[in-house]
Amino acid sequence: DTGVSQDPRHKITKRGQNVTFRCDPISEHNRLYWYRQTLGQGPEFLTYFQNEAQLEKSRLLSDRFSAERPKGSFSTLEIQRTEQGDSAMYLCASSLGQGENGYTFGSGTRLTVV
Amino acid sequence: AQTVTQSQPEMSVQEAETVTLSCTYDTSESDYYLFWYKQPPSRQMILVIRQEAYKQQNATENRFSVNFQKAAKSFSLKISDSQLGDAAMYFCAYRRQSSNTGKLIFGQGTTLQVKP
Numbered sequence: 264d265t266g267v268s269q270d271p272r273h274k275i276t277k278r279g280q281n282v283t284f285r286c287d288p289i290s291e292h293n294r295l296y297w298y299r300q301t302l303g304q305g306p307e308f309l310t311y312f313q314n315e316a317q318l319e320k321s322r323l324l325s326d327r328f329s330a331e332r333p334k335g336s337f338s339t340l341e342i343q344r345t346e347q348g349d350s351a352m353y354l355c356a357s358s359l360g361q362g363e364n365g366y367t368f369g370s371g372t373r374l375t376v377v
Numbered sequence: 378a379q380t381v382t383q384s385q386p387e388m389s390v391q392e393a394e395t396v397t398l399s400c401t402y403d404t405s406e407s408d409y410y411l412f413w414y415k416q417p418p419s420r421q422m423i424l425v426i427r428q429e430a431y432k433q434q435n436a437t438e439n440r441f442s443v444n445f446q447k448a449a450k451s452f453s454l455k456i457s458d459s460q461l462g463d464a465a466m467y468f469c470a471y472r473r474q475s476s477n478t479g480k481l482i483f484g485q486g487t488t489l490q491v492k493p
Contacts, residue, residue, distance in 0.1 A: 319478045361478075
């Protein structure tokens with residue numbers, strides 16, 4: 264297992280288009296997290312899954328955002344009708360248990376909305 | 378609500394020297410975890426060091442150590458014998474021990490430059 268993988272690494276899209284990102288966590292990790300990081304800032308929590316269940320969503324996650332983790336394996340994050348304010352790095356992380364020992368992060372997907 | 382503040386947007390250090398990055402946090406909880414993460418340019422964020430609030434002893438990982446002052450709500454990172462590969466953005470993060478989500482709250486980050 265090579266860690267947490269995210270695809271694509273970069274995405275440029277026109278305003279109003281839909282985009283979908285994928286995250287493959289470490290296989291034995293039951294928890295998966297999505298964070299958003301804007302330039303020069305720390306990551307902000309968006310949502311997390313325990314196995315296939317989405318248990319918490321931040322108010323940052325507007326109704327244009329949806330995340331899934333079918334079968335408790337990989338996860339997708341979809342943004343509908345993208346806006347320029349959605350431009351950011353979207354980070355995925357996974358952990359075993361509740362993350363008391365920290366997470367393993369992926370390299371992120373950088374979204375640019377033009 | 379808990380907050381994490383890193384007051385140094387940028388720091389620089391000469392190779393082989395020692396540098397300290399500052400972090401303060403605000404919480405009403407007594408049990409929590411604190412972390413330092415390193416984010417190299419265009420690379421993934423990796424965990425540098427972790428501290429449990431109930432432990433008085435400061436955590437150490439090779440050249441990295443922390444100065445944890447619980448009463449002052451301060452959690453600084455000391456990097457000894459700095460190397461060029463230490464150049465990165467460093468984030469301080471907080472997690473409630475009782476958190477079911479495991480959600481981390483991050484500071485704004487400090488960019489560390491290492492000069493040869």
